[in-house]
Amino acid sequence: EADIYQTPRYLVIGTGKKITLECSQTMGHDKMYWYQQDPGMELHLIHYSYGVNSTEKGDLSSESTVSRIRTEHFPLTLESARPSHTSQYLCASSDRGEESNQPQHFGDGTRLSIL
């Protein structure tokens, strides 16, 4: 089992609220990722990081922001939640080295519902 944790698992909250989704990993991985997944659809990369103080936007445009102050912690923040942000958010990490040999380890996700 991979040691990557996401909290909360479920969140139902009203429009306009500020939200932070937490992601922590205890494997010492340099690379971390945030994906968005809707039912029956493929995962879309929204943010990634190669290490402390490194963050980049992914392929899917997102109004969320991320930070990487510590290796083990990669939180995602929505400043003002909207119903269009309703989705499942998955955090992942992988070790350094050849990309071809490194699987991504996923957390169990946060299912976010904005009313």
Place this chain on the structure above:
Amino acid sequence: KNQVEQSPQSLIILEGKNCTLQCNYTVSPFSNLRWYKQDTGRGPVSLTIMTFSENTKSNGRYTATLDADTKQSSLHITASQLSDSASYICVVSDRGSTLGRLYFGRGTQLTVWP
């Protein structure tokens, strides 16, 4: 356009039976192909990773094959169990960037009945 297509979209089989899931991709240049298992309400878990030079890889009752010439992969599950009920996701990585861009399929939803 780089794409990953999986078939069937869903599949129901009886416990103990075998099944094969398909993945076709157009990703180029190709780096590796991964199969993940995602249980309902959980994150994906890696089953296999295959590079260009590998044409088969096993993980217990799961065997993945890769034909890089035809850009096809399959995941064969032997002697299915109830716990195999999950979504199986095919993911292809390219070599076009440092990130090793990942292209995800939409998954095949497998249900195993007793």
